Amino acid sequence: MTQPATPAPSPAATAAEEVASPLQGLENSLIEMLGTSPWLVRVALAVVVGLVGWWAVKLLTRGLDRVMQRAGMDQILRDFLRNFARVLGLVVVLVAVLDAVGVPTTSLLAVLGAAGLAIGLALKDSLSNIASGVMLIVLRPFRAGDAVEIAGKEGVVERVRIFQTVLRAYQNHDIILPNSQITTQPIVNFTSRPQRRIDLAVGIGYGEEIRKAREVLLGIARGHDKVLATPEPEVLVAGLGESSVDLVLRAWVGTPDFVATRSDLTEAVHRSFSEQGISIPFPQRDLHIYHHGGDGRALPIDQVVTLAEGDGKPRT
Structure with a gap:
C-alpha cells in the first residue's frame, strides 16, 4: 500500500525555519553551558534579539535616509520611505523576538493574516488614507515647502504622513488633512511655477x-x-x-x-x-421718495415729514 505523499513545505515556512535554526542552536548551547532553565535562556535571548534588532533598524533607517538625501530625493518621499522602512523593520524584529521566546511564528503569521483581513475591512477608511498617501508620494502634486490650497484650506506643506498631510497655515498653526480627502479634492499649488x-x-x-x-x-x-x-x-x-x-x-x-x-x-x-485726481467711487444708490396724499396725488418732498418730526401727515 502506497503512503500518501507528504506536502512540500511552503516558502514562508521554509524561511521561518532557516531563521529559527541559528537561534535554536544558540539556545541549546547556552542551556548546556549555563545549566539553567530553558525558559530563562529564551527570555534573555529574546531581550538580546530585541535590543540588537532595534539598534539595527535605527542604524539602517539612518543609512537609508543618507542615501536618499545624497540622491536628491524630495523631503516628503524621504520621510515616507524612512517611516515605512522603520515599521517594516520593527515588525521583523518583533517576529524574531517571538521566535526566540518559542512562539511558533509560522502559525502566528497565518493568524495575523486572517486577523489583518478582518481589521482591514473594519478600517477601510484608514487603509484608504494609506493608499492616498502612497498616491501623493508617487504622483507628487506638491512638495515640502509649497504653498497650496486644499479643500478650502491654505498653508505651506510641512510633511506627508502615512495617514495625514500637515500644512502650516500662514497664521502659524497646523492644519492636518486626511490623505483620502486630499486625493478627492482639487489641489491649488501656488508655488509650482516660477x-x-x-x-x-x-x-x-x-x-x-x-x-x-x-x-x-x-x-x-x-x-x-x-x-x-x-x-x-x-x-x-x-x-x-x-x-x-x-x-x-x-x-x-x-x-x-x-x-x-x-x-x-x-x-x-x-x-x-x-x-x-482720479476718483475711486464707493457703492452709490439713487433714492427716490414718494408720498401720496389722501386723494392719491403725489406730494412735493417739502411737504413730507417723518414720524420723528411730526405726526406723519403732510404739511398744509
Missing part, C-alpha cells in the same frame, strides 16, 4: 477718462522693480459696474514676490489716483 500674475481690480468713476487711468496704472506697474517686463503689464476694462468702471491691472512677478508686490501696487494705485 512666475505668477497679479490681477488687481480697480474701479474709477464714470466721469473719469479710462485712457488716463490706464496710463497711470501701467506707469505704476512698469516702475516697480519686481514686476517683470515680459510678459508686459496690461490694463483691461473688466466691466461697467453699478457705481464704477471696473479696470483690471495685470502684472507678472516672480512667485516669491507675489504677496509683497501686490500690496505695493495696491498702495501705489491709491496714492497715484489721489495725486492725479
